[in-house]
Amino acid sequence: MNGPERIVVVGASLAGLRAAEALRDEGFDGELTLIGDEPYAPYDRPPLSKAVLSGWLPTDHTALPRARNIDARWLLGTPASGVDLRERRVALADGREVPYDRLLIATGTRARPWPRQQGGALHGVQVLRSRDDADRLRAALAAGPDRVLVIGAGFTGGEVASVCRDLDLDVTVTQRGSAPLLSALGGVIGSAVTGWYRDAGVDLRLGTTVQALEGEAGRLRRAALSDGTVVEAEVAVVAAGALANTEWLTGSGLAADARGVVCDDACRALADDGTPVADVYVAGDVARWPHPLYPGQLLRLDHWDNAVAQARTAAHNMIHGSREPRAHRALPAFWSNQFGVNLKCVGLPSLADRVVVTQGSLDERRFVAAYGQRGRLVAAVAVDSPRVLDGYAALIEAGAPFPPVLHASDGPDRLDALDAAFPRPAAGRSSTPSTPSVLSIPSAPSVLAGHE
Amino acid sequence: MPTDSPPDARELRLVVDLNRCQSYGQCVYAAPDVFRFHGEEALEYDYAPDPRLRREVERATAACPVQAITLGRATEPAPLASEPVQ
């Protein structure tokens, strides 16, 4: 079989760059094009909400190293606006068209914006996802606002609030749920994180939402909260989750919506009838796929690790998939630094029904917590304990029982597993989702394990 | 192409896989102007340090017990924002 002559990668961030490099590693020597909507060479996003925001690192010092020469054509600063699967052409917003033999979709996600009619257009209302966002927010913080409002206590919200306190700025954080990181880590660990916020001097409003952002002369002045109070703030950071960048695929025939683009575990894009589309692949934050470790659902991960690993798998399958297809099955893993601690996670806590602290203690902010789902270990979170996590990862991959039998020297005498206290939708996820047939995959239950 | 320029003039780019990183601190000890801890275990670093720090960065990279640091190896120029429309 002849290999492809033209490969187009849409999305020029981490997944797109690593996929392009992997394509060359896999022996692809044809024409390679990368399309990116931002006018920058690929850069890394994690520091934007930490070292960049604190002022330690300028945004142009976040450029990702290029692991090798890739001899590619880069179309940066112009978003893709559509794809014609039959004619095999990507359309750009500036009217150009780029033909392909194989296509990789790696357009990622963006921050969910605040609705315009509720004050989203006011000066001072920001999101944090891109380099430009980070530059704007850094400038706003450096100007020394009297108070910053952070909407949402997920990972990004916590990191932003933490930096604000490092900068000695007053900050209010609203969180719809009963604890920070509730949807990611559940209520038990979330309650411990509440202490991090409070001890750092954050005004944390739990069970509270923002009803409206109000301004004067186009500038943000205050926020009306659901608890009836009003918070005066000049800067509001909307950290309320992510939306997949899939609008450009509307009407293309691919199974794509705001939750992502559905693909199989070989990273092949699926059409809206559930069948794989020839020569179209998906990788990174935008991909929703059935992870072999978590049957019966589609996963979408806003994880650095996943972007790199999935890009490699996709690149391999784009070149060698017909002879030796590879499944993307890396154990999910992510990390966050906030309030002076390092938090690392392996597996998927949000699946869990039980949680137990296996090492250290929540109060000392140095602990490991194990998560179980119906008697099986599915995830572990390590706070300021990064050197033991590999051991837990191996246990998760081996399908170890929960609670795990560890007898760790810094563990409790007896493991008291608690309800992991994840918010459940009213319909309930407690029952086992039926294993979907291939055709029904696009409508299968979805797990978003992102930074919100 | 910058391949024949003196080593210190080449651009210096790096990234740390912070999932793999276990905060051993060897990079901080080898190149304290590039890597630092925020708190006891949270690593921060400069992706694009001054090329004059190349020797320290290479020491940091070699010393990482889990080999989590990757240096840029590309010699072709970094991509630019806009390609002239033909």
Added chain:
Amino acid sequence: MTSTTHQHTASDLFAQALRYEHRANPYPYYEQLLRQPVIRMDDGTWLASGHREISLLLRDPRISADRLPPQHQRPIRKSLLVEDPPRHDQLRRLVTQQFVPRVMGMRDHIDALVTGLLDAHTSERAGQLDVVGDLAYPLPVTVICELLGVPREDESLFGSLARRLTRGLDPIDTQTEDEIRELQQARGELVEYLEGLIARHDATGGDDLLSGLMHSQEPDGPMDPVDLRVTLGLLLIAGHETTVNLIANGTLALLRHPDALARLRTDPDLATPLVEEVLRYDPPVQMSGRSTLADIDIAGTTIPKGSRVRLLLAAGNRDPQRFADPDRFVPDRPDNAHLGFGGGIHYCIGATLARAEAQIALTALARRLESPRLIADPPPYRENAILRGPERLPVSFTRLVPGAGEA
């Protein structure tokens, strides 16, 4: 039964690897042991030799660093080497806070020490150098004594104590009754010496590491006198008995690979990856020990709770599953995640210092020795199997040129 045959073979192979006549090259036995990455020995202990398996065990919460056999007398207070969290973490934080900042700016000083040690042998004519006695031993000893605040005049007294004690780290069944008795004696002398040192320090003060530990204002400090003595003993012995082997093993590798030596002479930056390769190829600490706190399923077998496990670091470093061409010395080997300094929470606290000492010493040797040759290959080895290295390393040269320093 095949498995029985394997078990006998593994115990036998390990015994062979430990025999003194195989000290110069235990690696062929390790290679055979690697066929089963985790295996039970005839005496009921376990041996891990695979890179992946050792790496996992080093990071497993079900592992304790207490490696003494159950019948062994427990020390009154454990050093951080064999202590577990949470006490390990407190001790380690205290030592790290005092140790690391003092070590970070030391390259120039180490360079000056190396220059001085080699200057004593500078010669326009052909001559000889014992790389162990003239450089590899005095360099780290001087540095650790300065760091800790051990008076120069005590070096020889302490050095002989350290040598006697190091033998005690070897598997107990390889030691004679006399050696074990002698070890008790040496331990007593060490306690006496360290207590005296601490008492004198208390009176005089100073800005060395010992004073830092005694007067630490950190949340975990200051150390009480017993912890202080145990920690001091550990750091001193580690400083005396490990880096010496790293420098000597590195010199040996260079002399056996003249191409690498020639490259290092013209490219001092090669010292960075080269020292990592020495740590992989011929590590100064050949193995470590642990015990299990729960059953551990690994590599298709189960290590039961309460087992003693030897981690054969030097075998993991030659694991073909992890390293391409593992028996080849590749001075600029990429992705060299060796186990030379261990891993997990007990990762060598002195790694930064050892690296700097070895990088600077090996670069100076490469630059300053003209036409160096090993006088005996293999050189005579020390008795120790765990902290393994040459007793002496006589090297001939046609000229030893004056030094100019690292930069």
